[in-house]
Amino acid sequence: ADATRLRLLWLLCGGEYDVGELAARVGAARPAVSQHLAKLRLTGLVTTRREGRRALYRARGGHVRRLLAEALEAAGHVVEGLPDHE
Numbered sequence: 001a002d003a004t005r006l007r008l009l010w011l012l013c014g015g016e017y018d019v020g021e022l023a024a025r026v027g028a029a030r031p032a033v034s035q036h037l038a039k040l041r042l043t044g045l046v047t048t049r050r051e052g053r054r055a056l057y058r059a060r061g062g063h064v065r066r067l068l069a070e071a072l073e074a075a076g077h078v079v080e081g082l083p084d085h086e
Contacts, residue, residue, distance in 0.1 A: 004028050005036045009068055012046055012059040022057070 007026045011017060017025070023033045037057055040046040047060050059065055077084060 004032070005040065006068075006072075007037055008033065008071075009040060009045060009064070012040075012057055013065040013068060016049075016056040016058045018054045018056055027045060062064065 004026055008022055011022060019030050019033050019037065022037070023030045026033065028036075037046060041048065041057075045060055045064050046057050048055050048057055049057075051063055059068075074084075076082075
């Protein structure tokens with residue numbers, strides 16, 4: 001997965017953000033963040049709600065948070081040379 005997309009998903013697991021806030025936090029351009037969010041929405045990992053003219057994004061529930069946590073833990077095991085859990 002794209003590193004920016006992973007950072008976005010990690011942030012969205014902790015709260016709701018609009019595109020501008022996310023762009024500032026990950027250090028990416030707003031159009032690039034919008035494209036990443038569109039892909040995350042398409043896969044069903046992220047939901048959106050409107051607040052006036054702003055669209056607020058967040059991860060879709062606990063399953064996504066646990067999935068991301070497990071994926072990052074598995075990657076950490078590979079990087080650190082640790083064995084997989086059985």
